[in-house]
Amino acid sequence: MSQKSVKLLDALGGIPDRYLEESREDRPRRRFRAWGAVAACLVAVIALGVAVRGGWLPFAGGGGAGGHGSGEGFQAFNRYAGPVFPLTLEEENIAISARREVTLDFQSWEQSQAVQVTDRYTLRNDSQDPQTLEVLYPFAGTLAQAGQWPDLTLDGTPLESGLRKGEIPGTTSSLDSLLSGEAYQAMLEDPEYRILSLDTMPEAEHVPVTVYELTDLWGPEQEDGSVADPVLQVTVRYDPAVTEVWCFGFDQARTDPESGCQVLCISLNRAKQNPETGAYLLVKGEDVRSMDLQGRTETGEDGEQVEAGAEVNRREADLDEALNEIAEVYRQETYGDALSTPEEKALFYGRFLARWEESGETALEDALSDNAAMMLYRTAEITVPPESSVTLTATLEKDWSGSRTMTDTVGYEVATRMGSNLQWEQQQAVLEDRGQITIAQENFGFDLKKGIRTVPMEEELLRLDVRG
Amino acid sequence: MEDSHIVDLYWARDDRASAATQEKYGTQCQRLAENLLDSPEDGEECVNEALYRLWSTIPPQRPESLWAYLQRTVRNLAIDRWRRRQARKRGEGLAALSLELEECCPAALTAPSAEREAEAREITDCLSRWLGGLNREDRILFLRRYWYGDRLEDLAARRGVSANRLAQKMYRLRGSLRKALEKEGIVL
Known part of the structure; x- marks a missing residue:
């Protein structure tokens, strides 16, 4: 072993605790999908009375933009994993109203400092006709972490979903320079922003x-x-x-x-x-x-x-x-x-x-x-029967965001309306802290001492900074 | 026992601190030291030395993460031990002589110079930035290999990939680190 490599081994000894804690246990995540077993006809699932009535709090506002960011009083991130985005539709549909409950679960946080997110939507069709919707669930993802992209279920059954990509044509598609929710919002509101289909490598055929x-x-x-x-x-x-x-x-x-x-x-x-x-x-x-x-x-x-x-x-x-x-x-x-789907392969080639x-x-x-994060969308076609509702759930693991000045603290953000055209009735957040964390700073309204773990989400962007 | 409680025991100079640390983290430390030194006996000695080091340094230290503090101590001692072993293997050369003489040097002479410390900090900062830019899977992979000394075959098995593919991945990660160091003008 050379002096050079010993110097590197020594230098590694001084890396932040956060990285040591993150790698404390080596439990690589693997995900198993059941694509083949899921028939497309599942989209016609008969809706049951699934809306959870209790605990909902009134939510002000519709699908418009604007509102406040989480910037005030918080340290700026210099490593930003993007917010948990709200569901949106390919085409706005006034017959559909939405309620949302985002659960942030810190059960396995100690191992990975990633929070398990269950993002549950109750989509109600108030019209007399069935409504077929192309739903789009946005997320910031990298090819290297393709195995951890969100999964969608409809009334508890896995949905066969596709993949699309968002970008402003002619610009780099990497999100790495976006270090705040506001920067993401600006991108999504850019008139040039497009959500593109990922066909099967058209430039490579023949x-x-x-x-x-x-x-x-x-x-x-x-x-x-x-x-x-x-x-x-x-x-x-x-x-x-x-x-x-x-x-x-x-x-x-x-x-x-x-x-x-x-x-x-x-x-x-x-x-x-x-x-x-x-x-x-x-x-x-x-x-x-x-x-x-x-x-x-x-x-x-x-x-x-x-x-x-x-x-x-x-x-x-x-x-x-x-x-x-x-x-x-x-x-x-x-x-x-x-890379198990044509869309993922097309994304790789692109x-x-x-x-x-x-x-x-x-x-x-x-x-x-590649570690460059891209704006991606899980997509699926679902049908909401007349005067009924369905529950669509996205499960994902949200990586941490951090700042050089907050070495022992990591943050997570949830956006309530960013980029979404849904008509919102209510949104709420649930914190499952599991005794794993203390809250350093937040604007959700959680209070662990008082046992307040379910709160309405009214701000445009909500942030939770925690430490172990 | 909670880590904060164990740290309180150290501060109270209570003998139970070392036993509690040993009980809670002894196995992990032994594994780390063994991985790095490839010898159960040396590993055990290293862990005992680390426990003594904790007793000597807490207080005045009050580590936020006792686990990380202990792991760092074990790792640093393992690297020191490995260096001594290498020097001994080289026989009566200058390396062995300087090692022997080091024992009689005043602390001021053996302590890292401000320049060396600044250099080490610079490398650590660059490493940390590079690690921060990796995705989590790669970061964990790199650290499990080079911080914890896990065997490539074990890392591959846990990921369900061939050791060959993982070796290529490690090769690329090392290449990426080299580029990052070069980019910041760090010469090792």
Whole structure:
């Protein structure tokens, strides 16, 4: 071990308690969906008298914008996970009125500092006709956390839902620069803001690509201690005017787009652990001029040549097929069940193209593990029978927001009307603190000492800052 | 027993403080020390030393999180112990000699200089910012590996992914950290 890495190990010792607490137990979240089992006909569920009458408090106001933010008296966030947004409809429907109850449950907060949110809506149809609605449940999500995106249920039964994406065309779709609820509101109210469908990679259909798959990598035996971390270096040369080269499964990629040269490396020690796992090169446009494989003792200029190689299989395919194949490889080997729907795959491809155009990133998995938050919507079609109501519930895990100046405190926000066109009757919040937290500051109206855990939500944006 | 109560015991110089800490967190500490030192015996010694260190430093310290304070202490002692072991392995070289001489140096000489402390803080700040920019899964993964010393195979099994894919993920995370350090002009 070098002095450099020891310095890093030492430095790690000083990271904030928050990160230590968060990683105290290693319990990765996995989510299991039951898409296949859910028939589309569920949308025609007969509504039962599900509205919870007790405890509701009158709510002033309809679906308009405006109101107050939570900014006054609170520390500004410098890491903002976005608020819990209210449900909205594809098209405003005056026959439908809504009541909402948001439960913030801190049961497993100690492990992850994420709050479990149950966002329950009672949608009432006061008309004589059934109302079919396209509901949209907004959330700020990243591709890397696709397994934790919200789930929707209707009257307790999982809903088959789709995915859409919100953005202002021509701007970066990442939400990372938005550090307050007000900034989100400004984006949603921008006249240019659009909620886009995510079709099945239209730009990739019928686009021919050449796929190179590298398998069965071999190199110096590990017993030979003289080569600690050998790599297989793959150098491809191409005409950048007519060819683009994208990669997957390599540990390092360096591109010189002007000369048309890409140097990629795979750690042979890593590859030896799983020889059946391959690496891919996707060549769009004319095929590459050359591809050289060379073993090196290490990455970079200092590496010396060693004996190493791989099986290289070349085939032709359509780009969307190749991307689907790669997404499937990724899905099977990484967290949860991300990328299991065409929309998620389309989102992945869109994110990859954005990264590629912005910064020339050629590694497909970088888009898959992308941390940039996007404005996304779970969508579903439901029908509310005449003079009846249904209960639609979104469950999600809301990440914490924080500030450098509040090191032991994290915050969560709930928006009541932001971006929503529903006609609201009432909204209320329920706090399930589970003895896990103390409230540092808030504007919901909770008071744990007095046992006030259910409150009406009247402000536009409500914030709860807590500590353990 | 609540952590705050245990801290109160330390402040009251009550012998039960160490026993309560040992009872509540001993197993976790032993696991951490063993992960880092790869030796149950060294791990046990390290935990005992950490408990003594807590007794010596609380008061005046009043840690907000006793658990985090203890874990940090165990980890720092494990790294110190590992350094000594490495130096001993190098035999009679300068490393071993300087280690022996360190024992007779006044505290002022062995204490980190203001410059070194500032440098360490700078690296820690950069690391913290980089960690803050990761998604939670990646952050936990990185810390479980490099703070807690969990085995890659165990991390992979808990995530239901192949060790190979996780190794690639770690490789990329390390690359991302390297870029972040370089971007802030930090030379190790």
